[in-house]
Amino acid sequence: MIDLLWLIPALPFAGFLVLILAGSRLPRIVVAVLGAGSVGFSAVVACLIGIEFISSPLVKTSFTRTVWTWMSFEGFSPSTSFCLDSLSLLMVLVVTVVGFLIHLYSVEFMADDDAYHRYFAYMNLFVTAMLVLVLADNLMLLYLGWEGVGLCSYLLIGFWYKDPVNARAAMKAFVMTRIGDTGMIVGLFLLYNSLGTLEIHELMVRAVRDWPVGSVMATVAAALLLCGALGKSAQLPLQTWLPDAMAGPTPVSALIHAATMVTAGVYLIARTHELFALAPAVQAAVAVIGVATLLVAGFSALAQQDLKRVLAYSTISQIGYMFLALGVGAWSAAMFHFAIHAFFKSLLFLGAGAIIMSTHHEQNMFRLGGLRTQLPVTFWTFLAGAASLAALPLITSGFYSKDAILWYAWSSEKGSVWLWLGGVAGALLTSIYTFRMVFLIFFGEARTKVYKRPGTAMLVPLIVLAVLSMVAGFIELPHTLGDVRLFSGYLGAVLPPVPIPPGQASLEGILGIVAAAVSVVGICLAYLLFLKVPQIADRAASTLAGRALHRLWLEGCGFDWLYQRLLVFPFVTIARINRSDFIDFFYQLAAFLAEGLHQGLSATQTGRTRHYAVGIGVGALIIIGMAVWL
């Protein structure tokens, strides 16, 4: 079974090929079966392989299968080979299972769309590229998948391309991530040039052997890889594309911009964690960027009116937590939060999609309200996701994953009180904005009509994801509370545990209680401010400082404004000046001459036969004259 590893990415790719080539001629039901079915089969294969892999001794090492040699050029021969270890298996399972649930949801959500087959073709291509990314055993193949998901993200953000706003959002996402990718490809060149391989395992071995801790080469290489991760995972300072990426269909936001693609940066850093451990300065930067991002995005989420933009900022903020965990060396805590986040955030996006569909595309939270009774299933599942996002203590998965990150942010050798404080402040913000969203949408008076209720294909994924985001956290419990280590033990073969200095262990319980208290306080604050006495929030927002802060937060802390002034405006100005430069003069002269000749010759074509006859006669005379007298 494990030899069929290549089948996992091949199935969605086959689906993509069929749909893009023949999709427009197939009936919609066939398109839906092909689109969702290929990913479903892939998920089944992934589960079977996963069971076999975990129960075999391979789980301690890894399993590599070369499918073919991609190219061979003077000793540089990256192969198309897939590597399965506990880290990539985790990613594969999340991508295929969550991916399948989202495909299933899309079958109903996109049912009225004209470009049904195009949607599923792009989605299948995305799943393929994401699987190639996580299964790649060399950085070259990983980069192929990396660019593949970027392309699909572009195509799907601009899915409704007839509206120029969507097309511009797609372009923005593409260009912003390209900035990071440029750094990443330079990093790959550097790694290959100095270490002579791109095969990840071998690369890490050679890096540890050749480079001492803190050496310049290791720092530069790690910083360049971090560039790529920042762009893809929408972290400061390249985060501004993600809120605009909400222009795409909502299931796309759930799959690409919440659960899978945006966490590719986290995966990249975890995958090359030996390299980052060699560069303490870069690793510290990862933690600081994570904290800064989670605070900026948390504040921004607090002021948004658009339901999907709240979720977008919340995604940026939660990936900030993952970066914080990576920065303090808690690799498996980062991956744990990734998995849990994939469940609850895609659940929240799918719930948002159900709300948007039921109310005829109403995304403004202030025009929604009181939907609790009208959409009961959506309400309860959304509540489960929101509780998990807000890290409601004890009963939700999000609590355990976030608690682990906060604990390591304090106690790890690379952690500090400041990182922990930033994380806790972020947790308070998270629970406030999450429950602000819940209270505005589901409580209070009804401000909109429900036109249509979600059907089975949409409710099943919601329920499955809701269950997962409640119970999935119980595979990893803190020392003070059951001490279950299934998850980090499972990842232990790839990701080393966090070294905790002695004397810190006693703090874990207290920190856990603080984190729990912060979450509950945040929920109570949200209840007070946005449901019970909204006058307080209104009065605070109407003061001068309140208005300024609200505007700043609404626009994502002004990064767009800054980039517009700092980069776009000078560039456009220079381009405009350069439009009529000296070199252009020569080209314009050539164009002018061609134009003149054209005018002259065109005038000889009068369309009159007799004029042509004159031409023939004169020509004949000239030739005869030349024959006679020359």
Next chain:
Amino acid sequence: MASVPMEHGLLLAGILFGLGFLGVLVRRNIVFMLMCVEIMLNAAALAFVAAGSRWAQPDGQVMFIFILTVAAAEVAVGLALVLQFYRGFRTVDMDAADRMRG
């Protein structure tokens, strides 16, 4: 029998050819243009005959018959075109057909 000098025959042929060409250029009526083309063909044929008699070769007469055949075919096709032209434009003015201008 006193033979006509070749120069006279060629001169006549040249004059006839020039007149025919002038006719093609100045007439706008498509039927007259066709007739002028016939005159030009015959001028060429006359030049062949004159040259054949000067060197006492039968080839000049052969070419004359050949040109006669070509002229017959040309008239058949040409008149058919004239008819079509008239049907299309409701006129025989050649300058009406200038849609290929520019």
